[in-house]
Amino acid sequence: MDTTVMLPAGVSTEQFSKAIAEFRLLLGEDNVLATAERVVPYTKLLIPTEDDASFMPSGALTPGSVEEVQKILAICNRYKLPVWPISTGRNWGYGSASPATPGQLILDLRKMNKIIEIDVDSCTALLEPGVTYQQLYDHLKENNIPLMLDVPTIGPMVGPVGNTLDRGVGYTPYGEHFMMQCGMEVVLANGEILRTGMGSVPKAKTWQAFKWGYGPYVDGIFTQSNFGVVTKMGLWLMPKPPVIKPFMVRYQNESDVVKAIDAMRPLRINQLIPNVVLFMHGHYETAICKTRAEVTSDPGPISEPDARKVFKELGIGYWNVYFALYGTAEQIAVNEKIVRSIIEPSGGEIVTEAEAGDNILFHHHKQLMCGEMTMEEMNIYRWRGAGGGACWFAPVAQVKGQEAELQVKLAQRVLAKHNLDYTAGFAIGWRDLHHIIDVLYDRNNAEEKKRAYACFDELIEVFAAEGFASYRTNIAFMDKVAKKFGSTNMHVNQQIKKALDPNGILAPGKSGIHLPD
Ligand SMILES: Cc1cc2nc3c(=O)[nH]c(=O)nc-3n(C[C@H](O)[C@H](O)[C@H](O)COP(=O)(O)OP(=O)(O)OC[C@H]3O[C@@H](n4cnc5c(N)ncnc54)[C@H](O)[C@@H]3O)c2cc1C
The missing domain is CATH 3.30.43.10 (Uridine Diphospho-n-acetylenolpyruvylglucosamine Reductase, domain 2)
Known part of the structure; x- marks a missing residue:
């Protein structure tokens, strides 16, 4: 053998x-x-x-x-x-x-990578699991199909089925990926094939049009789970609007997080800003462009003067908010006025493409909000050395300034204790914040790896004590995070597991x- x-x-x-x-x-x-x-x-x-x-x-x-x-x-x-x-x-x-x-x-x-169908009229796709965003992007382009994608920040190498099954996010109006999923084919552990939603109705043409089907809606139990193998997935794709106008809003103080998040809440809930907004801390933005050694030689927390120096060079603030308006020029002009009237009083400096010049970070985020392919964010793995270690701590909050500030302070306290940096941001959904904290360390450094592990463990506990839990976690902490959702939740999942996969x-x-x- x-x-x-x-x-x-x-x-x-x-x-x-x-x-x-x-x-x-x-x-x-x-x-x-x-x-x-x-x-x-x-x-x-x-x-x-x-x-x-x-x-x-x-x-x-x-x-x-x-x-x-x-x-x-x-x-x-x-x-x-x-x-x-x-x-x-x-x-x-x-x-x-x-x-x-x-x-x-x-x-x-990955070898099951057929784009089975794109319905240009209904703006839907039916895909096999191995399809990458790049493959789908190229297919749309080559066939002149006027639909756009919503990609996670490293779109080219990853795929819509895996990302959606882990309930990932992107940064256009279709950024909450599971919300834009419609119909699945699942091979159950006993070999049966389940088509969810309308997919099991003979001759039905509505598999990718109507999510809910009839009776219990089950698609959710096949995400972030181990109840089946998904072999096909339907997705909704966004028609390319005539105009996409990207914006950046710079806030110059860390404490601006409260008013900046509060300003965003009504704009997102009312869909005046339709896309998943990226609300990025300057340190994360810096890590896309530089190594830590280029910013400071101090192993402790990055000092404010060091931070401000590099932020100035990169044309960013302590917080950097990225959103876009989509539609016709007339629609955008109307909405821009309303959006400005809410953001400006919060103290944010609004930057459009005209003012951004060659600002690398503006253009990086513009690409994401337009559903374009970019791999620039992979650079963050050079931050602490060639070992490229990282793990996402991703607790959820409401879109409320005080809550965001509390999370920032909790995270900074724990990270500083373990001598690691707050390289983070928020993805602002309709009603929620995904706080995306990338705990960056050098995997070649055994001592630092140990610290990063202890730090992640402590982050889970410290956040849980304040009622915060993660929307998604890594394989080393799955049991621990599951426990934060309580024993009944665990029991229900176990019963489903036993029934579907004895x-x-x-x-x-x-x-x-x-x-x-
Ligand atoms: C710099 C950087 C930036 C990132 N930015 C983002 C971001 O913006 N948004 C985001 O969401 N993520 C982001 N990620 C995290 C991650 O890389 C992406 O979410 C990526 O899309 C997941 O990998 P994948 O698409 O190859 O999915 P996979 O790895 O194939 O799938 C993810 C998980 O889903 C389950 N699964 C997959 N396929 C099936 C199946 N067919 N049946 C049953 N279960 C299945 C498995 O548990 C698997 O581990 C980022 C990562 C890096 C390094």
């Missing part, structure tokens, strides 16, 4: 070898990766862990069809082998492609969900 990296708990070497032989028969040699060497691409963690081996897969399978997925799950049920489904597998800062418990086989769906073969540990004892 090939040297495997790590076997799943309770599975003997002999049983594993037999299962691998069956997978090879089913998928062919090239689609069964079960040697230490071939598993390496699935082990590239950015997050800090106590022990990377706890997240080591045993191998990977790369099926090419729904039928193969069904047959894989049948084999897994027979051998009690756990599989961790990924679509494009670049869940960076949340665990990359690695599983939440050791020895799982990665079910890598052998626990699908992604054990995802979102803290395991079979009940």
Whole structure:
């Protein structure tokens, strides 16, 4: 047998070898990766862990069809082998492609990458999991289809299905991705195929048009979960408006967070600003452009003079707010007046493209708000050194200034205690703030990695004490975050797990969900 990296708990070497032989028969040699060497691409963690081996897969399978997925799950049920489904597998800062418990086989769906349908009239898409945003973007462009995408900040390499299943966000009016999802095909652990919403009605043409179907709405239980393998997903796409006008608002003091967030609330709720707004701290913006060593030689918190010096150079403030208006020139002119009348009294300096000149950060965010492809934000991983360690701490708040300020202070206190920086921002949704704090550290520095882990752990506790919890977390902390949502929540998830996946073969540990004892 090939040297495997790590076997799943309770599975003997002999049983594993037999299962691998069956997978090879089913998928062919090239689609069964079960040697230490071939598993390496699935082990590239950015997050800090106590022990990377706890997240080591045993191998990977790369099926090419729904039928193969069904047959894989049948084999897994027979051998009690756990599989961790990924679509494009670049869940960076949340665990990359690695599983939440050791020895799982990665079910890598990247070869299932067909754009099945784009309905130009209804502005919908039906996609397989391996489709990347870049692929979809190119398809729309090549076929002259006047629809735009909503991408996370590293769009080209990641994909809409995986991102939506982890309830990710982007920065156009379609930024809350799960809200724009419509219809799924799911292979259940027993091999049955469920089409959600209208998808199970023979001859129905409304699968991508009407989300709710009839009876209980179940799409949500297949997101951030381990109840099924999603093999198709419907999405709504936004028609390209005639004009997109991007804006940046600079606030020069850290304490401006209260009035700046309060100004945004009515604008978002009333949809005067229709896109998911990025509200970025200057340190995060700086990390896109520079390394920490270029900003300060002080290992402690970045001093205000050091910060202001670099902010000036980059043309940013302590807080930088990015939004856009979409529509005809006439619509935008009307809305711009209203938006300005609310933002200006809050003390923000409004910058349009005309004033921005070659401001790198303005143009970076403009691309995101236009659904364009950019990878610039990957630069943040150079911040503390070549090791590129990072993990997103992502607690939710209301769009209320005082709440945002409390979260900023809590985060800064904990990060400073562990000698790490507050490199963060908020994504402002309709009623919520996603506070996106990237805990950046150097993964080559064992001591710093340890500190980053302890810091993340403490952030969860300190925020929970104030009633805050995360919308999403990384594989090392899934159990811990799940506990913050209470025992009944956990019990319900376990009962669903038991009913849909009695052998626990699908992604054990995802979102803290395991079979009940
Ligand atoms: C610099 C930087 C910026 C980022 N910015 C953003 C951002 O703006 N917004 C954002 O949301 N994220 C962001 N991320 C985080 C992450 O990289 C993206 O969310 C990315 O889209 C997730 O990876 P993916 O699309 O390859 O999904 P995958 O890794 O394929 O999927 C994510 C998870 O969903 C589950 N899953 C995937 N496919 C299936 C399936 N078919 N069936 C069942 N379960 C499945 C698995 O648990 C998997 O781990 C950023 C990361 C970095 C490094």
